[in-house]
Amino acid sequence: MKKLIYFLLLSFPLVAFAQNKLKVSEAGTENPVAGASVFCSKKLIGRTNYEGVLTFKTKCTKVDVKAAGFYDDEAVVDRVMEVSLAKVDPKVQSIETVLINDSSDPLALAILKKVNDNYKDNSPLSLDSYSFKSYEKISLDLDEDSIKQYNTFLQHRLDSLSLLPTVQVSEQKKKDSTESVNVLKLMSESKLFLWERASEFLYSKKYGEKINILDNRVAGLKDPIYEMMTLRSNRNTMPREIREENRSLYRFFLTDSIEIEGRKNYVIRFRQVDYKQPLNKRRFNGYLYVDAETYGLKKLESNSKKKSEGSITSIWKPMDGKWFLSKENLKIKMGSTVFDSKNAQDETKDQKQKFGNYVYMMADYFDFKSPIDVQSKDFSGYTMSVQNADGKSLDAFRTDSLSAREKLSYEKIDSVGKKYKLDQKISGFSGLIRGKFRAGQVDFDLSQVIKYNLYEGAMLGIAAKLNERFHPYISPDAYIAYGFKDHNWKYGAGLDVKTTLQKNSFFRAEYYRDVMAAGRFSENLWNFRMKIMNAGIDLKNDRFYSYDGFKLSFEHDLNNDLTLRASAKKDREEATFDYDFMQRGARFQNFATQLTLKYSPRSKNIMTPAGKFTYEQNYPEFFFNYEQGLNALGGDLQYSRFDALAQHSFKTKAGVTGLRLYGGIVTGETPIWHHFTMNGLGAADGSGFNYNLTSFLGFATMESGKYFNDKFAGFYITHRIPWYFRTFGKTTSSFDIIYRGVSGDMKDPEQHNFEFSKLDHLYQEVGFEVNHFLGTPFNLGFFYRVGYYATDAFKENFAVQLKLNVLGF
Template sequence: MKLFCLLTLFFTLSTQAQFQINGIVNDQKNKPLPFATITTLDNNNTITDVDGKFTLSSKVKISSFTVSYIGYQKKIITVSDNKKFYPISLKQTTDNLKEVVIPNENPALAILRKVIIYKNNNNPQKKLNSFEYKTYNKLIVTANPDSIQGRIDSSASYKDLKKKRINVDSSDYKFKEIISKQHLFQTEKVSQYQFGDRKLKETILGTKMAGFKQTIYEIIAFNLQSISIYDSKYELFETKYNNPVSNDALKDYNYKLLDTVPIKGRDTYMIYFKNKKKRRASGLEGVLYIDQENYAIAKAVMRIKGVLDISGIHEFEYVPEEKIWFPGNTTFKIVKGKNDDDINILGGTIQFDGDVEEAFETRKKSASDFTYVLSESNNFDIHYNTTAPINKPSLYIEIKDDASKKTEDFWNQYRKENLDLKSQKTYLLLDSISIRNRVEKRLGIGRKIINGFYPIGPVDLDLKKIISYNNYEGFRLGLGGITNDRFSKNFRIEAYTAYGTKDGVFKYSTGAGVLLDKSTNTWINSYYADDVREIASTVFAVDKRVFKIYDPRPINISTFYEYSGWRSNIQTKIIPKTEAILEVSRNQIEPKFDYLFNLNGKLYSSYVMTTTMLSIVWAPFSDYMQTPTGRNETEKRFPRFTFQYTQSLPNVLDNDFSFSKIDFKTEYEKKYLNGQKTSFLLQGGYATGDVPITHLYNTMPNNLNKETIIQRLTFSGRNSFETMYFNEFFSSQYAFFQIKHGFDRIKIMKKVRPSLVLVTRMAWGNMQKPEQHVGPTYKTLNKGFFESGIELNKIFKGFGLGGFYRYGPNQLPKFEDNIAVKISYILDLGL
């Protein structure tokens, strides 16, 4: 996977054709004219890029071509046999298009206003009740061997003016040899798209990926560009931008009428748009071809130019019966650009440098700089206002079980053109390389490591269980794991054991699970455990397992309780856009600190809890993908909601107490086009009945009760109160609110680019029946707890620093006791 990603990220685009000419279009002042129209006699056309450059390719010989640009005189250029590059200068004219002249107003703005007004009438997903179509997509990572010199370089090393050693660099030569025979990567896909009830679903009928027997679902789900050109936020390679035809687009973009161009026999306005902000990569630029009659988009070129030059092209077919332009073909390209800024891709998983010019030396271009990625999709078999119901409409993508097992007859049926020899060799060569180098096996290992496991035969070793530290157990050394598909696809066994060097006690857990339904990831599980857990901690059973090299907050915890007993549960995703766990458990609880629970005059130093619990997370706005191995969340969207209800079972299996607990959490994130992000977290809990302090709430403290600020210096938690001391507050009901606002990374030096985050947290709480808790001294949150802080994350190698201040009713008398300084460490795995 890493090899694939690296190969796709160092790009320069170069196209291959039988006849090809190149050139640049400037005005008389030698200023480039972006998106000028280049047209041949047989109506083969292209446009110049933002630098005025163009490449015109054709399968037939080009004798001449016309260059046009609004406000400039057209020019016809005759092609010479021995000339490949044409510098063209256009002369400005005062003649304008009379039909679009509006006094005292930019004509392009008048057109765009009408596009925005009529866009619901022209958007297929708004105008049509339903439709369906099939799409053939082919994605390749390749390079034009003609653009690579491919020479073998050599350099000599000297010592005392005597030649010592000759170094030979043949990497470019080898790369050119490879790319002349095959592509670096290639994948094909045939999908059926269905739209109804305002929802669009993709069903993947067939998929084929060079070098892999089993499809990599992450690549299949990766959204290169928006399907609809009318979305308010247009997506291009994992980043969303304000669409130039969104309702508020006129405040963000400048527009210019370039030309009038016929498309599919209908006249269109050719309008250039560019984001008003001067900051690079702050917005889209490109060209919209607007139908002069109904103001619909007939073609669109959307582009971002920076370290990567990314473009998405949408072509449409006019449907007279429906009076609408319907999507026909889309093209997506990534090209290596020129920029001195670094760029992060896939959430920071991959970072690479821009073109940096040192004082006396420019970075030498390597062969991989000439690599590019190209994805082309062709729509066919289109039906409008269909009546067939959509199966599983809550899914965004569904992959058929046999999608990766299709024969060549299937592919030949849907391919627009037969695979050329180079594409055929790509499958053969990459499949053999993958088998020889065990690429799929290594990819599988990488996936599991990210989730905290390492596969050893039929068992996945749990990396989280190997070593950790807290103030009660000391160093916790352990070993654990879970069986994988090599053991069984329908049955699993998991277990762990651990030993604390400080408390000198062994802990363990063992359990098993049976798969009831693969499509909904429904399992029934049962476990027995004897372990310890932090007191008054809130654990949502459906929260995703997060693997960290270290978990900073538990290091300083010293108050735990021991639990020993069994639990059985059913976990499922059977309800759309949810994951749920229904569990029954019985545990013997023993606090490992000075505590007694007083129930009607009887003091308990240990007790039995028999409970049932329902935990569910609901993500109504996320996209989900159904794969042959189960259901996965492909795009996490907000808000998302988590509910958990726990009820003790009186008079069942010696249960001692009667109580109920309701826990709730909602999360929201908003990302901005300028790289900033705001996140909100609202969490609360309500416990009623006879509940020991071990199972109440501590609202996530993370501060040591030490004399000086330096003595309290520890690692910061994720959503914890950094100025609240451990065991300072306990509550039977509480509400917690947190807001974070992160700014785009600040460039101080090339390798020092911290991320500034402002944080504010607050909580309120109450303790019912305080007389029941004998032993610990604590306060309540009736008046609230407030803290704010500044985090400077990722200063260097993932390390950062934060400062936090405690204020409000629970502020401490000494000023310095209200201040906490924390170290942060963020390992960004792109998840």
């Protein structure tokens, strides 16, 4: 899925109306290929001259190139194009080889360094303001060259089936057989999937980015896939092929310079490091055009090692001294449709007939304007908004007319989508992005299925919530779980009532009976990734308290950046461990109010029928909680609890730095579970080998549940060294240096009659983390305790930690 999502973010150019120049050369030798035929939709445009060059005009988005003795190839239409054809003769290919140094050309790397250094200055984001529009089209279809072959095969297959003797089968099997044949016929007439989108992009340094979906339509679906609307290309990001962290995956060579529209461009070709070099394959995976004056990217073409696997092309254009993405094109293989059939010579043997399925994407960006008249109302609401989703106005934005297969796609697949309820099935994909499993009107929370901590042991649970298919405004939910160590059931139920469908705003009422680790830092308004990372913080902790009661709350997005939640709760709370607070016991009634704020000025959101979706989490982010316990409505406790968290990440030439600052303070008289534990991850008794999973705020070398404070401040600093190397597979590894610390105090520790320590000096640990360890999706970290709390025993100070790389810093 990750691969599909990544490639859907990439490219396809559109109609070229000016003069186009194509140069055709022989792969390996780069000698010109004269007489190569160039076709547009199977119609001959012309043939290359003795220099291997053809100048022409066409409205086609791409052309096919054919020459005797060479494999066919294709090129995305642009002002200047280059194609390298590989020879067909296997005897020649087996003898001749191309030897290339297994290291990049220093001149090419020097140019790429300047591309990186000048990227921000060349980016449109360095302008005060701009606007432009786009038209995008994504489809899933058979390979264009094999459609005729598929139709011939299908007709023979249907003819063969009609000659078979009639066999009595059940009605269900007969229905399945008929539907299978209908799907086969559908593939011969239309695409398997088609989605069009027209968008408007606005940018202001003062207000940020605003994306208006002017119209969009998905064949087979009544409602659009809102999460799919957020998929983007390298429009404002560095292409992955030349990112510094991926540099070790490719070898780069400065091979030429070329003039395009009066501007000199360096031609840098590249190949994957594991790319073998026989002449029956391309010498390079792709090439870059880099503007010699500004070091801005002009063009990128990247091909798979096998021609049949796909290709990607992106083209930029200069405007106001910046480089705007102008065209994108993608073709990538996504599996095959396979049929079993009898061998013509031996009917006892089966043979398979395969037809490749490909994802095609094209995008055209146009109507560029800078500067623009900036008004705050144009940037109101969330980052992305949907103005229309029925496809009726797409004709006004199409820069590439629909083919016959595409026109039939809306007619054919719309009827199939309605019959097979594709809307409900596709919505399951959008649910998984949010950590939910969708089944009709019900969403199941995947994070609640299984948990583990030292007090409850393994805990199995189920949490279900009725979604917008049940009711657009009202959403009940419930959960139940069982701990196999404490042998207790936990459960709860709630009800959300939305005040509007335009943004995140709802009232909530809930009842619960559950347990929680004493002193947990607030996780209010944390996203799914942050909560998952912090889920293992209590693996070795048994200091828990039980609570049951009810809560009323209201959550509201004041704007795209700021979210507010206000709540009031009445709980009955009790320690599950041996504890006494001020000789008043371990059980209390608590009435408290709470205010939570989340400020995320650079994150990007879209409102969907399922609720707000943050499609791009950007830093900095700030979280603030204020809880007030009151001697009212039966409450026994009078206290104030504040906590705050700030996180930021930034990149410099020295590497990528992540910073997390957090802290809290409690005033008044309240039991230990309303104070703060210092988030130790090690065994409570400090014995044994110290191995643990990462957590958002935890310390790998600290004993779990040992330290409690009523005031504290902590920090987490990580720095990625800008040295990226390849171990196994197609991922790159790197090293992070980590420094974590926390300190605080406890005013009256004698009020809490149980065994613990206050942490009133700076607790420090340093770490060294290997990212993508041995090419796996995990990071392996080694940590050591230093400073005041360090001991003489190496084993007590040392810890090993494992982290899933996708969780971030």
